[in-house]
Amino acid sequence: MIIIQESEIIKLLFGLGVLIYLYINKKKIIELPHYNLLFLAYIIVLTGWILTVLEGIFYEQLLNLIEHTCNAVSSVILCLWCYQVFIKDDRK
Amino acid sequence: MNAVTIIDFIGLIASIMALIFILNDRKKTLKHDSKMTLLILLVLVIFFTFSNILEWAAITDQLDIYEDYFRVLEPIMWMFFLYVSLMNLQIKKRQESEESLRKSREALKKSEMRYKSYMENAPVGIFITDSSFCYVYANTLACQMTGYSKEDLLKMSIKDLLPMTIPIKAFNNFNTLEKRLHDTSKNPILIQKESILKKKDGTEFYALVRTVKLSEDTYMAFCLDITKRKQMESALKSTNEQLETGKKLAEAANHAKSEFLANMSHELRTPLNGVLGFSHLLRDTELTQEQREYVEDVIFSSENLLNIIEDILDFSRIEANALEIDEVETNLKQLVENAYRITKFKAEKKGLSIRIQMDENLPECVRTDPYHLSQVLVNLLSNTVKFTESGRISIRCQLLQSDKQKSIIKFEVQDTGIGIQKDMQGKVFEYFTQADSSITRKYGGTGLGLTIVDKILKKMDSQIHLESEPNHGSTFSFELTVDNC
Numbered sequence: 001m002i003i004i005q006e007s008e009i010i011k012l013l014f015g016l017g018v019l020i021y022l023y024i025n026k027k028k029i030i031e032l033p034h035y036n037l038l039f040l041a042y043i044i045v046l047t048g049w050i051l052t053v054l055e056g057i058f059y060e061q062l063l064n065l066i067e068h069t070c071n072a073v074s075s076v077i078l079c080l081w082c083y084q085v086f087i088k089d090d091r092k
Numbered sequence: 093m094n095a096v097t098i099i100d101f102i103g104l105i106a107s108i109m110a111l112i113f114i115l116n117d118r119k120k121t122l123k124h125d126s127k128m129t130l131l132i133l134l135v136l137v138i139f140f141t142f143s144n145i146l147e148w149a150a151i152t153d154q155l156d157i158y159e160d161y162f163r164v165l166e167p168i169m170w171m172f173f174l175y176v177s178l179m180n181l182q183i184k185k186r187q188e189s190e191e192s193l194r195k196s197r198e199a200l201k202k203s204e205m206r207y208k209s210y211m212e213n214a215p216v217g218i219f220i221t222d223s224s225f226c227y228v229y230a231n232t233l234a235c236q237m238t239g240y241s242k243e244d245l246l247k248m249s250i251k252d253l254l255p256m257t258i259p260i261k262a263f264n265n266f267n268t269l270e271k272r273l274h275d276t277s278k279n280p281i282l283i284q285k286e287s288i289l290k291k292k293d294g295t296e297f298y299a300l301v302r303t304v305k306l307s308e309d310t311y312m313a314f315c316l317d318i319t320k321r322k323q324m325e326s327a328l329k330s331t332n333e334q335l336e337t338g339k340k341l342a343e344a345a346n347h348a349k350s351e352f353l354a355n356m357s358h359e360l361r362t363p364l365n366g367v368l369g370f371s372h373l374l375r376d377t378e379l380t381q382e383q384r385e386y387v388e389d390v391i392f393s394s395e396n397l398l399n400i401i402e403d404i405l406d407f408s409r410i411e412a413n414a415l416e417i418d419e420v421e422t423n424l425k426q427l428v429e430n431a432y433r434i435t436k437f438k439a440e441k442k443g444l445s446i447r448i449q450m451d452e453n454l455p456e457c458v459r460t461d462p463y464h465l466s467q468v469l470v471n472l473l474s475n476t477v478k479f480t481e482s483g484r485i486s487i488r489c490q491l492l493q494s495d496k497q498k499s500i501i502k503f504e505v506q507d508t509g510i511g512i513q514k515d516m517q518g519k520v521f522e523y524f525t526q527a528d529s530s531i532t533r534k535y536g537g538t539g540l541g542l543t544i545v546d547k548i549l550k551k552m553d554s555q556i557h558l559e560s561e562p563n564h565g566s567t568f569s570f571e572l573t574v575d576n577c
Contacts, residue, residue: 011164014167014168014171018167021174022174025174032177032178042170065096068099068100069099071103071143075104075144078107079110082137083109083110083113086114087116
């Protein structure tokens, strides 16, 4: 049985919109400090959003687990980015 | 607690830590970044934290009703954060470039002021011209040099400062300068030359002009007024010419004097030898006591005169650089003994004891100039007899060093005479100089004897030494290096 929530679809569409924005401004984005970490965090969180939609179609349990893992990893990477920008760079 | 709950919990912890990092370094970061970006980031991370809380809470089925709102807001927050960050980055870059530009302008302004100050206060006249050699700048000294005002000079070109009195040469020089300055193969070009430039009042002045090509259409010339130097050079040249003429005249006069002396000495010696010869013959005839004394006086005076003439002749030879050393095989012992015998008669006549000391190891035969060495020894011995009233005179000859080829021999003539004061010891070897004028009056002589000795020894690569103490006597010595036969 397919269970897809509207909010999940809207979030995914917004997320893809952000991805397009990132692609358009990729030359500017690379000038942000530690942009690779930030970009990675976003891609992982976007993957999580995609999996949120997909889990309503198939492999609910597995995809749900991966989605939550993506959210957690994204949080960790964002935390790492904050550490690099606010703690480590300041020490330098 | 299942796996999903644990994963959500890890995400929640990471979000809270990120929040702590941001809050912990808020002040420092604010200094560098915009408040807006930080605020958005803070909201994003708070959102992330709440999102993680909700994820975690959704499993526990407690706050499921709020989850949908957060789901939609999450990408919007990301978008907002990225947009603000990029905007901030642009603003920051623009601010930085503006700041950099402002600093550059300030530095440029300072540099320009410094440069202007250097140019205005430089101790040389500075002209800057364009590609057609029209003046575009002239400093204060340049205006003072030429007599023109700055405004006048800026309407003029290089040609206007070249004198019309020598137009061809001046314009040729100018054309050469122009060609060389336009030669782009040599960059930077530097030309330095002395030129005559014209002042506003029509007078001319000498200038040392150093021209540099600054760029394709700009030339800079440093100009130094060297009129005074030129005048001094000219005066110096004239003085040098006069001195040269004077020197030539003096040399000619000196040569004529030497020639005259040599001729006259020769002319005097011939009749004097006649007088001496016939006086000797006359002395051997039957004469009264009074007549004999007169003849002795004639002989004494004639001998003295002959000695003086001999000295003058030697002196003129030395002056004319005609003194030549002729080395031949010589019996040294015999030479020294002859000199001793010549003086012995005079010394004994004066009541002085004279002795000779010869080194037993002296070589029998050496190569030297016997005539001049004998002259040196006789001169020294005669000198000691002349200036010694009582006591003794000695001549020593010592072998200092010898090998198969060469020997070094030391000659020493010592007396117990009047001696010479320390400050006069150097002067006795100068021409026509004796220790003091009272000596000349008392002992007579020309003051040439020791000078001749000194000159002859120098010619023989030796050097006379004098040790003397007033009223205790003098010691003249020299070392001679001779080849063994």
